[in-house]
Amino acid sequence: MTQEMTSPSPLRSRWAALGVLSTAMLMTILDGSIVTVAAPAIQDDLGFSPAALSWVMNAYLVPFGGLLLLAGRLGDLVGRKALFLTGNAVFTAASLLAGAATTSGVLIAARLLQGVGSALTAAVVLGILVTLFTDARERTTALGIFSFTGAAGASIGQVLGGVLTDALSWHWIFLINVPIGLATVVLALPALPRDRGLGLAAGADVAGALLVTSGLMLGIYTIVKVEAHGWLSPHTLGLGGVSALLLAGFAVRQARAATPLMPLRILRSRNVAGAYAVQLLTLAAMFAFQVIVALYMQQVLGYGALDTGLAMLPAAVAIGAVSLLVSARLSNRLGERSVLMIGLVLLIAGMGWLTTIPVDADYVTDLLPVFVLAAGGGLVLPSLTGLGMSSARPQDAGLASGLFNTVQQVGMALGVAVLTTLAASRTEALRADGRDTAAALAGGYHLAFGVSAGLLIAAFAVSLLVLRRPAPAAPAPAPASAAGREEAAEARR
16 A cells, blocks of 8 residues: 555645745744753743753754654654644644743743654655655755755744844744744645555554654763763763664664564665765764854854854855755756765865864954855755655655654754864863963864864765766657557556
8 A cells, every 4th residue: 555645736736835844844943943042041031950951952852853753654654744734733832832931841841842743744844845746856946945944944043032032032932933833734734735644554563663762762862961971971871872772673673573664675775875874974064063153153252142143144045045046956957966065065165164263263254254165055955855865655755754854863963962072172171281261162163173074074975985876767769659659658657
């Protein structure tokens, strides 16, 4: 049995659906970054301790990253549209609860629910998109637009968080989601095509679901707590080991189960598996770049939170403009692999530039060129999405979408955990050697930027050695008769 999806009307409905999907993803990404700027105000108002404050972010990240794979497969089984609507409804209700929170416990509970809702939504978005846009050129354009909203969301979150917190209160960083979420649900009802899932019997692997969900949640929790406990602490090694065992058990289970939650055939494609590896390395570097550059501007250059968000807007504009206006054209002409590698070269150049940035950096001459080179992300992200979803069968599109987003979240969490820890260690060593605070912080960030450049170089190497150009389709011979033409037309259907 295969998943059936009623295709919407040829052009207008597909692009309307893309607008709904992009809005939902924008809201999800925006919510991951908007909190960082408002964190001090939340701490003062609700009385969070410094350690507990981290859970305003972590309570969202752990269920979001941990549930993506399971949610993606559930979309294939019960219907992707139904799961998308459910996820948006949960996220919107949780945003209302978070905005109305008057205690730390209520806010953390609301953030947990937001993470669940975001996972249900994000897990199936790409699955819906690739089943809507089956033409290669249309799909490439749609992925460029989709990537543009993702790039915009990360930077808009920082700016919007500062504006709303200063002008109104921190409550509005959550309340603003309510009208957007309601509009998304209302518009999605007619815009998204109806689909009928495979049925739970096609993949109701309860044991596999428990293994992968617990393994991913525990792994992401371990990563986000590394800064507090250290990489070699019993906490990190113990929980990390348990997470690895759970995920290994999941892999063994999928190889043997009659109806696996994640059929391993999805990883047989060289381009898909390679794209996941490149994505892990690239997102680790890019997300850490966003976080560490923000720290550099605030802690070394003395920028305020809002000033930092505004200063980083050129990067979002560059990424968005390239993904929206350039990426699809280049991919159709050169292929996604070549475009990916061009983008990685630009990102490597930008990260290398940052390894020499001075303590008294000038924005125009030292930082702005890096944000312009960040345009490489507008080539990398759509290409990775296309490659990562390239071999997804209609019945596996939700799973492929969930897996793609899971790799993204793990890469982002790993990048921040590893690179901020390395930067902090280097800073302490330089302080012990007698460097002043600004110089020691800059030295720590230089190390983080250097490691980020190394991750991007590794991503380029994987792209070069593992990814392959898709073989061009052989032209079909013209049928010699009317009957032959009818048979060919039927085959194409």
